[in-house]
Amino acid sequence: MPQHVPSSPRAASPQGTRHLSALPPQPRRIVFLAHRDLGNPSAGGSELLVDRLADGLTRLGHQVTLLCGGPPAFRDYRVVSAGGTYDHYLRARSAFARRVGDCDLLVEVCNGMPYFAPRWHRGPTLCLVNHVHTDVWRMRLSGPLAPAARIGRRLERWALTGAQHRSLLVAVSPSTAHALHAIGVERDRIRVVHNGVEEPGPSADRSPEPLFVAVGRLVEYKRIDLLLRLWERVRPVTGGRLVIVGDGPERGRLERLAGPGVEFTGHVTEAEKHRLLCEAWLLLHPSALEGWGLVVTEAAARETPTIAFDVPGLRDSVVDGETGVLARGESSFAAAWCTVALAARRREVMGKAACDRAARYRWDRTVTQFRAVAAEAVWGWGGDAHAPCQ
Structure with missing residues (x-):
């Protein structure tokens, strides 16, 4: 109700x-x-x-x-x-x-x-x-x-x-x-x-190499520029790729800020988004606020946990410590990103908990x-x- x-x-x-x-x-x-x-x-x-x-x-x-x-x-x-x-x-x-x-x-x-x-x-x-x-x-x-x-x-x-x-x-x-x-x-x-959230179709295999995905409109309040700065701290620890899915007025500026290991896909089909969310080790959501954060539930339905900030909307769609991690600042976001990326068993447990919760929506x-x-x-x-x- x-x-x-x-x-x-x-x-x-x-x-x-x-x-x-x-x-x-x-x-x-x-x-x-x-x-x-x-x-x-x-x-x-x-x-x-x-x-x-x-x-x-x-x-x-x-x-x-x-x-x-x-x-x-x-x-x-x-x-x-x-x-x-x-x-x-x-x-x-x-x-x-x-x-x-x-x-x-x-x-x-x-x-x-x-x-x-x-x-x-x-x-x-x-x-x-x-x-x-x-x-x-x-x-x-x-x-x-x-x-x-x-x-x-x-x-x-x-x-x-x-x-x-x-x-x-x-x-x-x-x-x-x-x-x-x-x-x-x-x-x-x-x-x-x-x-x-849609009932997900057949899942793709998880990427054998670290793959981190962010999905959304490339506008200021989504704070992808912050994510790119944190990636420079995280990449030497985890390695792998950071894939930015979406388009918007900030894309040109963000592409100029991006360092090694970053890929911008632009707008993708639902099938391609499904594949990326299945393959991803983590969904990254650095937004300053959301209404709910639909992509969090979409990722959860594919057993992919989320690292996000403890902000309106995302604190509703992410259960801190269970289906992902809610960071209180930039350093804690980077630390959570590294920690969960390097802990395969923790990612698996969080992913299953996220999928169970997504089934309610x-x-x-x-x-x-x-x-x-x-x-x-x-x-x-x-x-x-x-x-x-x-």
């Missing part, structure tokens, strides 16, 4: 005083409003989550539409473009009215820049939050752009606490739930629905949990659940 924030006094009853058996039928027509489609070259964990939810809900009989920026891609559900990468934020309302028309539930995916959907949509809304961007704004927009970062933080905070004041909010981890409460969102409006369960919150969002809305979208 979807969870409230763990410290909520009503946490024992995921739906508060309402019981799911009392809920009306599920919302039939569901619209997701998001920044990107999964087919976008810049797509990441948020886009994968929305795709799995949309696909799963479609298979359960819902009529699902994704309204997003950029060109639409072919999916089993409908994908509609609201405009370009950035101007679609301004065009979302008109595109919604023109291309979608009506729905039973509008799900706004808030990834920093908000759409303010509850201000212009008269029907039920639900807000899906991967992580609160408080610190990310400062990392992405520094120096002369610092004023823009302050504006971004204020807009996001107001959107989540003011514009969404009648809506439920779905957080992908307890860390995200606590971050939402810290900026002023009431605990009883927050539900936790964890990310899932499957996409069908994620869809079921989200569907329950969707029904609650429609039931709890003060108006007609089937009012046309305006």
Whole structure:
């Protein structure tokens, strides 16, 4: 069942005083409003989550539409473009009215820049939050752009606490739930629905030589530059290769920083990512924060433990000392990297524990949990659940 924030006094009853058996039928027509489609070259964990939810809900009989920026891609559900990468934020309302028309539930995916959907949509809304961007704004927009970062933080905070004041909010981890409460969102409006993972196919053999893999968008807050610096300390101890999987605006700078033994693959297919995660000795995740860290669970499903920092999101997806190691600083990250790399038996035990835990997180369960919150969002809305979208 979807969870409230763990410290909520009503946490024992995921739906508060309402019981799911009392809920009306599920919302039939569901619209997701998001920044990107999964087919976008810049797509990441948020886009994968929305795709799995949309696909799963479609298979359960819902009529699902994704309204997003950029060109639409072919999916089993409908994908509609609201405009370009950035101007679609301004065009979302008109595109919604023109291309979608009506729905039973509008799900706004808030990834920093908000759409303010509850201000212009008269029907039920639900807000899906991967992580609160408080610190990310400062990392992405520094120096002369610092004023823009302050504006971004204020807009996001107001959107989540003011514009969404009648809506439920779905957080992908307890860390995200606590971050939402810290900026002023009431605990009883927050539900936790964890990310899932695919059932892995046949596994590839573990690399006979040390192989370390990092996967993600190459942007500032992922801190791959820090990983490259630590690799210079780790490589003389462990040897082997460090493979960086992913692409993004930081790639050129990072390639110039990389020393011996580092390989950049760019974007890879799911099959290639599967192979690398199976062969890897360790997944390395130096990010400053995450909503959950989908790749951690993907690696875990392939019995590959993770070395990460003890930061929001990753402290939810990694169980310190059991499925990986959470480092408190750069030196402890490097030390854990070396120690676990050189201890084959410890890696094996951690990998099996990680795989056992990953088995609890499957996409069908994620869809079921989200569907329950969707029904609650429609039931709890003060108006007609089937009012046309305006």
